[in-house]
Amino acid sequence: MRLRHACARLARVGARSRPSHQPHRPMTRVPLHAASVGDVYTVECVDLASTGEGVCRLPDGLVLLCANTAPGEVLEVELSSVGRSFARGMKLSSVRASPSCVTPPCRHYARCGGCAWQHVDYETQRERKGRTVREALTRVGRFVDGDDLTSACVGTKETTRYRNKMEFAFGSDASGGVVVGLRPRGTNDSIVDLEFGCLLQSEAADDVLSAVRASLKRVRGRIDAFDRTTGKGTLRSVTIRTATSGDGKRSLMVDLATTASEKELTSGALAELIADITKHEAVTSVVHTTVPAEAELRRAGVGRSAKFVKGGKKPISKRKVVTLYGENKIVETLHGVKFELSSASFFQTNTEQAARLVREVVAGCGFAGDRSETVLDLFCGVGTMGLSVASNAKRVIGWEVVPEAVEDARRNAEINGITNADFYRVDLSRLNPSKGTKALLTTPQGDVLPMPDIVITDPARPGMDASLIAILRTIGARRIVYVSCNPATQARDLALITAPSQGSQDAAYVLKLCTPVDMFPHTAHVESVAVLDRINA
Numbered sequence: 001m002r003l004r005h006a007c008a009r010l011a012r013v014g015a016r017s018r019p020s021h022q023p024h025r026p027m028t029r030v031p032l033h034a035a036s037v038g039d040v041y042t043v044e045c046v047d048l049a050s051t052g053e054g055v056c057r058l059p060d061g062l063v064l065l066c067a068n069t070a071p072g073e074v075l076e077v078e079l080s081s082v083g084r085s086f087a088r089g090m091k092l093s094s095v096r097a098s099p100s101c102v103t104p105p106c107r108h109y110a111r112c113g114g115c116a117w118q119h120v121d122y123e124t125q126r127e128r129k130g131r132t133v134r135e136a137l138t139r140v141g142r143f144v145d146g147d148d149l150t151s152a153c154v155g156t157k158e159t160t161r162y163r164n165k166m167e168f169a170f171g172s173d174a175s176g177g178v179v180v181g182l183r184p185r186g187t188n189d190s191i192v193d194l195e196f197g198c199l200l201q202s203e204a205a206d207d208v209l210s211a212v213r214a215s216l217k218r219v220r221g222r223i224d225a226f227d228r229t230t231g232k233g234t235l236r237s238v239t240i241r242t243a244t245s246g247d248g249k250r251s252l253m254v255d256l257a258t259t260a261s262e263k264e265l266t267s268g269a270l271a272e273l274i275a276d277i278t279k280h281e282a283v284t285s286v287v288h289t290t291v292p293a294e295a296e297l298r299r300a301g302v303g304r305s306a307k308f309v310k311g312g313k314k315p316i317s318k319r320k321v322v323t324l325y326g327e328n329k330i331v332e333t334l335h336g337v338k339f340e341l342s343s344a345s346f347f348q349t350n351t352e353q354a355a356r357l358v359r360e361v362v363a364g365c366g367f368a369g370d371r372s373e374t375v376l377d378l379f380c381g382v383g384t385m386g387l388s389v390a391s392n393a394k395r396v397i398g399w400e401v402v403p404e405a406v407e408d409a410r411r412n413a414e415i416n417g418i419t420n421a422d423f424y425r426v427d428l429s430r431l432n433p434s435k436g437t438k439a440l441l442t443t444p445q446g447d448v449l450p451m452p453d454i455v456i457t458d459p460a461r462p463g464m465d466a467s468l469i470a471i472l473r474t475i476g477a478r479r480i481v482y483v484s485c486n487p488a489t490q491a492r493d494l495a496l497i498t499a500p501s502q503g504s505q506d507a508a509y510v511l512k513l514c515t516p517v518d519m520f521p522h523t524a525h526v527e528s529v530a531v532l533d534r535i536n537a
C-alpha cells in the first residue's frame, strides 16, 4: 500500500498502489508531482471541463481530468498520464453517484465529439456557462465586481435539434467504404458514422443525412472520401441547413463540398449521390462547392505522440460554388426580420436562442424611444443585429469584412423594406487609430458618417483589435453593447474599454451588466452580451 499524502485536510481523497497487473514504468525525469501513471485514487469530481471531462484534484492539488463523470460523483480513477499542470485518468468505478449525471440522449455520445456535455443535466450546464463568463470577468478582465455584474445564463427548453446548420465530414471506414459524420472526441483523424442521425439538427435534416448514408452504400467502391493528409479523394463534407417558415414548414439547403470537376457532377457516382439528395421532399436547394485537392494536415511529432495538425501556411484556395437544384438561397426569420441566406453566409446557428440574444441586445441598447439615435453595427455579418434594431433607430451603419456578407446585409435590408440601414466593407483589424474618429466614420467612397450614439460590436472569437478599441474610445458613443462567443477575449477587451481615460479625446466606460446566453446546449460554448455606459455621457 503506497499512501501518499496522509494529510487530514485531504482525508476525503485517498490513493492506493497501482494494481499488480500494471508494469512498473521507470521515471525519465524528476516528477513535479508525486502521482504516477497507474496509481489509483479515490477522488471527487468538482467541476466540468470544456472537453466534457470531469475535473477532480489529486491530494497534492494537481488537477485530474477524467471522462464519464460529473460534478458531485466520488469515483475511483487510475491515472493514465501525469503532466506538469494536469493528469488524466480512467474511471474504474463509482463510489457515490453524481446528482447531475444523466443518460446522454444521443446514441453516438460515447465517441462523437459533437456534444461533450450530454451526460450532465441541463441546469448544471447552464450554471457552468454562467460561471465561465463570471470567471472570465474576474480572472481575465480583473473586474472586482465581476460576480455581481453577471446575470444568470439565459437557457433554453430546446436542448436537442436546435441547430439550423450542421456540417458533416466524409471519411473512410475500415473496409474502404465511405462514411459520413462528425469527428470523434479528442481526435481529428477519423469519422464517427452517424447511423442513428444527429440530435443537433432537425428531423428533416436527419432524413437527408440517412439518404446520403444510403446513397453512399449504393455507390460503394466507385467514389472515395477526401483524405486531408494526402490531398487525395473526392467527397469532403455535406452541410445541411434547415429554415423554418411561420407555419413550421421546413426547407433544406444541402451544400456538397468535393474536389470533383464540373463534369463529374453530371455522371457517375457523384451525380447519383446528388440525385438521391435532390429527391428528398424537403430539399429546396442543392449547391456544390469545389474545394481544390490539397493536403491540409501534416504529421507533428514522432512515435506515440505523433498526431495530425493543420499544416502549412498556404492561403485557403478559392472555393467555387454552383447551384445544382433550386436557388442558392434559403430564408430564415429572426426578430421579425427575414434573412435571405446563401450557402456561404454566416448566420446564427440556433435561431430560437438567437432571438433571445437579439432581445438582450435590443434591451441593452436602451433606446430613447423616439428613433433619434444612430447605431454603429460592427462585425455585422448579414446584418442580424443592425437590421433587428433598425426600427428603434434613426440610422444604422454596419461594417463587415466579408464582401458577400455585406451584399447579403444590403439585400436583407431591401427585402424587409428597411431604408435607414447602410452596410460597408472594412477590415476592422486594420484601422489606423491616428486618424481618430475618421478611421471608422468615413465610407469607402469618402463620405463622413454621423457620430453614433450606440455601438453594437459582435467580433469573432479573437475579439477586437486594440486599435479598434482606441478608436471606439475616441468616438465616445453613450453606450456600447458587446456581443461575444468567447468570454476570455471579451473580458480582455472590456478591461481595455473601461480603463481610465487619458484625456478629453478618450472616453472612459463603465461595465453595467453581462448576460450569458446559451446558444449551444451540451457544449462548453457560451455567448454573452455586455453593456457599457460612457462615464459622464
Ligand SMILES: C[S@@+](CC[C@H](N)C(=O)[O-])C[C@H]1O[C@@H](n2cnc3c(N)ncnc32)[C@H](O)[C@@H]1O
Residues within 6 Å of the ligand: 346, 347, 348, 378, 379, 380, 381, 382, 383, 384, 385, 399, 400, 401, 402, 405, 426, 427, 428, 429, 430, 458, 459, 460, 485
Ligand atoms: C460572430 S460573427 C457576427 C455576425 C453578426 N453580428 C451576426 O450576429 O450574425 C463575426 C463577424 O465578424 C466578421 N469579421 C471577422 N473579422 C473581421 C474583421 N477583421 N473586420 C470586419 N469584420 C470581421 C465575420 O465575417 C463575421 O461576419
